[in-house]
Amino acid sequence: MRSLTASALFVSALTLTAQTAKTPSAVIKSAASKPPSSEKSNALPVTRIALYKNGVGFFEHSGSVTGNQTVTIDFTTAQLNDVLQSLTAIDLNGGRITGAGYNSATPLGQQLKSLPLALSEDPSATDLYSAIRGAHVEVAGSGSAFSGRILNIEIRSVPGPTENSPAAEKRFLTVISDSGAIRSLELTPSTQVRLLDSSLHSDLSRYLELIAANRSEGLRHLSLRDNGTGTRQLRVSYISEVPIWKSTYRILLTDSPSGTTPSTATLQGWAVVDNTVGTDWNNVQLSLIAGSPQSFIQPLSQPIYSRRPDIPIAQDAQLTPQTHESSIESAKAAPQMAGVAGMSGMGAGSGVGSGNGFALKSRNPQRISSGVMGGIGNTNETVAVAAEPMVAYESAAADSITPNTTTSAYDDYFEYKLSDPVTIRKNESALVPILQSKLPVERVSLWSPTQPRPLRALWITNSSNLTLDRGSFSIVENGNFGGEGLLDPIHPSERRLLSYAADQAIRVTTDYSHDTQRILSFSIVKGVLRQQTSEVSEVEYIVHNSAPDPRTVIVEQPKRSGWKLDSDPQPAETTPDAYRFRVATAAGESVRLHIGQRRDFELHFRLVNTTDEQLTLILRNANPTVLQQLEPVFAAKRALASLDNQIKARQADINQITEDQKRIRENLSTLKGSSEERSLAKRYTDELNQQEDKLAALRKELDTLHQQRDAAQQDLDNKIESLNIGQIRS
Template identity: 25%
Template structure:
């Protein structure tokens, strides 16, 4: 907007931007324009400050589509600027100047019909207009008929109708701008207002791009912030800031007017009806081991050019600038950025005004710092199974928070690889992996063993404790002609502890780390062991003599425990024998009872004399014998129950006696 241009933009990483406009204007209203999709954010965040007056209100275009708004508006058909306009005024008070002045209600318009084709004569538009007539009824009841081609001007006497026409014209003009919506800020009086208007709208996320250059005398980190101008205007001499962090943000639908659903209540005759009313760590002592005094530990050879070969000189005058040396890079970009720590956020303020044309993007330098670093070879089988990776290790001492972004690495002026620099607060350490060392090959084998630790008794259970050991054996073969120091990373298994392994040089939350010296042309083996304590419980009441002997033979039970458990097993064997005897007796008793039922039926069918008498006597004796046996069985079952109860008491006593 002219006179109220954009003076400041703050871009965030979650897709919004803060826009601030400033200027002095003599007016009673300010008109701003936004895309339909930006209206919710504008209504949620619009802030207007007036140092020369007061803000009396803010109005904005309705959410309705233009076609919906025009339904109740005075509408002039497209392509009929004269006849359609006059027809739309039918029924309204107008003043028409056509030689004389006619005032009254416009009755209607009669357009001349073109019947020329029947006579083969063509009538042009002017001829047709000269035959068209508009009629007007004055306040005396007289109707005047006026030729349309004689009309000089038409005045609308009804202010409401005139406002309606202007509303139609404004909507028609707005429709040509598609999804552009207007917001009007109303001010107190037509005087000079010193205004600052700010708001949040959806904008492209700003990005970062880094360059990392190595040199014998030190390394240089250079960072650029990339922004896009998505506004409908050029940005000239604007303050730009980039914010690292992620504030909470959301879309709240302010623009679409909400309508509450209400029940429909109908009137009934003689009835009253009413409505119901939310990895990177470093050991402190290790910092001095890998950080040199301000420089990298020697030049880092490029993956393409062997270290022993000198880099070929660049031909031609000024060709030295073609190679991104540290000194050249340091002098080729002027970083005018001030960093501000805002607690949960970090802001890069570009101190030099920025100009970006509409629809264009810009790269702005935000970081240029010499840093202390060291090249390391890292082997992590989860990241790359066959070879170690080449990385640069550094601690962020730039005084800035480094946002996440791609990183291009140069070594001795040559391209060496690419990486992603993670989000890195001030003081945090990073491993930046950018290449693979193909001259060193690595492999590993994993084996899991269970090692017995001890056996204990807990009540009626034998608890056996084992160490479950996971051994990872690494083989690292250095095929190059130079000795290598490899940083070996091994993941920490949840619930495991390191054992039978040298103390790690350092560790992070998720990994152990060891430094391994690999001589040129040699293979070095290293074994890392992690173990966890496992326990299994087994009821000794169900244990057999064979199981007892097996545990004793394999050292999982001492002689004292064996004798103790042996007593329990012996008593349990007696209990099991008694239980089996009781089962057998119960089966026998059931068989006798069934037999007795059969005998009683047979006896009932026999008479008291003759041959039946002898058979009846035999059945009665058999029945008596079986009854006597059943009684013996009942007595024995009672004895078994008593003996079992006594044995169980003895088992409990033995269990309680073991210390």
């Protein structure tokens, strides 16, 4: 941390009063030569701007030139790299662009290297004194002045006035006089250090001039020289980094006098545009383009001094979770135009529901008496007060703005082109109307088992010929705020659900959920049993409406990969991830919705590896004649299993005798030559002889059993290979 003392000392050191010669300016002059006095030079105004969703803007300056003329365009240093990378200049009447230049500058770090002082761009007081070690100075403070040459600067930790107070850092400058006297002087706010070396003071002055000049070089002046005769039209275009323009919408709804639900709504689209490029946009032709052309920045304006160029690391657009998907049918019908990576979201609400039970099949939505689940949810009531007739809010709001916008699509972009010129001053923003259209809408409630909080939503169809860009929207119902949300791009003729508020009057519970499997058919060919199986997943929901008015509820059922819909109610629409079922509910009514999904799959079993019990379980519903055809296979498998058991038993006997012989031989090795031990040794020897005879017989039986097993295995393989049962349905 730099102390106040060091900062004050640094300022005093840089304002010394020694006599110096005038130093040259550190500002680098423009690379473009000044035009002759006989030529005209004027600024070329911006006339057309196209803003893209990836944060770049296309700028076009245009104007007339006469004879040989130089025009100028001002940029910030931040814009210059984009300008050098994309600048295009065209004389529409036969003139020639003979050159372009701008005021360049050597990087500050490179300029500082040319100074004899080893100072960085942001030095401390300690850095300064370290850089001027050996300089001839005069130090004046509380005592008499002392002159000499700087040896070093030292930072010392001095104990505080009490034991518990922290230590303080103090700086001491060591100076050696011409007579050899050495003094360490504390640098305090009252200490003054004066340079006695005029050349060193000159170097410090140059350093400060470079720092000041670097701060003032934020504006660049681009000069283009256009040679020709007569008056001609000149156009100059380039791209520049700009803030991303944002879309925001208003959906206006008004109930009809009869109180029926509106079938249309007024959609107003606005764009938020920010001008941060440093110059005014006066009467420019503005286009807002929903597209993201590839763009990057290279430091072309920076002189390169034998080093590799700075190439930024490529970054992918960050995608956020999707909003409600459009249906597969509308996606096929809608023209495919590029969307823009950006925001997405969903509404929020409250409510819970759960249920379980046994299979209760219901193929169509069924009505339940209104008293079954009454009182669930909340209802808001509005008391009407007599008032003078007034103009419908939707009509009044729609008549208040008239967007004058033309649209066009090219390549993968969609353009909103404002017909009237726009003026946006520098460092200001504007809210620009880009569209207004009547669109068909349907008020619904949305529920999904993955998002078990019912939401109020609009089912909106884009009947205009415009692509609605990604952005936020606000709902205004009868002049009151109804909610807000986010939408993804909606193409012409595409239908989309837009949720905007919680619906506390709707409750959806699961009455039962059940999965079953059924064997459809099977066949046996070359020892492989192929089983065709069907699996059905069923769920039944109870949708209850506790509101005082009828409501349409959209139930989203997630699609399972590899499954097909298998129920009588058909979905109103299908998205890549869900089925959407329409359930109409009257006030206080409960309705059942049964949904089934099915998948068919095939299982393979090798008969040689399948037990009789497994085969019997698989074929439990098969025709008895099938089991009769399989009986020879079952008999062969039983015979093979019997031989395996006999072989296992004989091998167990051999292992037991081998263990006994090992024990007897160990006992024999411990016997001595006494008469009793000789008698015991004879008994052990007789026992070993008997066991050897038994082992020989067992090994002979084992060899015979192995031969019988090989024959039984071959018999089983032949019977399985010859077995051929065509497809039989269960």
